[in-house]
């Protein structure tokens with residue numbers, strides 16, 4: 001990755017566009033919502049209002065260009081998020097945080113300084129800042145999802161759903177190689193290097209992600225319901241499940257992917273006598289072609305000309321909630337597997353760990369390394385709220401196996 005400065009106009013436009021993505025999220029919240037903590041294992045929402053700017057500032061101006069701080073206390077307060085084990089909440093109180101006005105004033109000052117210096121910043125750090133912000137555009141949506149509906153203004157309606165029977169099937173993926181990781185010289189996070197190939201034995205994979213309708217049978221057999229399901233008061237157990245959408249509850253969309261934890265996904269797979277995908281298997285299902293070449297996207301050509309537009313899958317902020325698993329056939333992989341990008345991340349059974357040759361980013365050493373602990377699993381793909389820049393084969397996401405707030409589903413394999 002080049003350390004020379006990037007062309008300023010393009011970078012400035014990308015920065016503006018990423019900022020408007022995150023600004024529009026905060027604009028949906030009531031003032032009181034900013035001081036609430038909708039997910040116990042994460043900070044109060046006010047933290048993120050300062051964090052996105054403080055991260056850019058600390059990375060680009062403080063660490064790289066050595067610009068003096070004008071507010072060291074905020075630089076520190078908003079530096080890093082938290083990821084304690086599930087059930088271990090932080091204990092700070094709303095009064096421990098500064099006012100919205102103070103944070104916005106800090107943000108305005110930072111943006112002005114950063115914008116003046118963008119053409120001096122190393123290209124790699126600009127990429128890190130942009131992708132960090134867009135990752136938070138997604139993880140902030142998970143947090144917002146858990147706010148009461150009266151603390152956020154509805155910005156869209158639910159996508160349409162059908163209740164036709166799905167022609168689900170298992171698809172054979174032949175034995176072959178998967179290329180994991182990013183090519184040297186291209187942008188990727190530290191955990192995407194080094195690029196390497198792994199041999200993958202033949203396996204079969206479900207064409208679609210597991211749906212709410214399929215998972216409902218498991219729940220009716222006594223499995224606990226997913227975090228995203230609810231029932232109206234007065235209903236009997238097992239009766240009339242609702243999906244808790246971002247802005248409204250709707251009757252459970254039976255053909256949409258079920259959002260579950262890793263443990264729930266693994267339990268369901270055991271229940272039906274199948275397995276979850278491994279990380280290399282995901283690559284084979286997504287990028288392999290019948291002539292044994294790998295594509296940059298599941299669709300299109302090996303040359304990589306086809307861009308990720310809305311017809312290919314439910315990603316890049318078009319919807320807040322999932323569509324049906326068969327709604328985007330133009331995004332099917334060459335081997336016929338649907339929605340490998342979009343509509344939900346996919347839990348893999350691969351613990352998050354370093355690729356051979358891994359080296360932490362010197363300017364952000366804890367980004368990946370702190371999570372190589374066998375207590376996080378790799379997720380691949382993309383959710384409705386994943387920016388299209390993350391649709392690259394090497395991108396890896398990871399979460400704790402019992403963290404229930406992620407837009408994450410799974411598909412089944414037979415080995």
Ligand SMILES: [Fe+2]
Pocket residue numbers: 051055080081132136
């Ligand atoms: Fe962050």
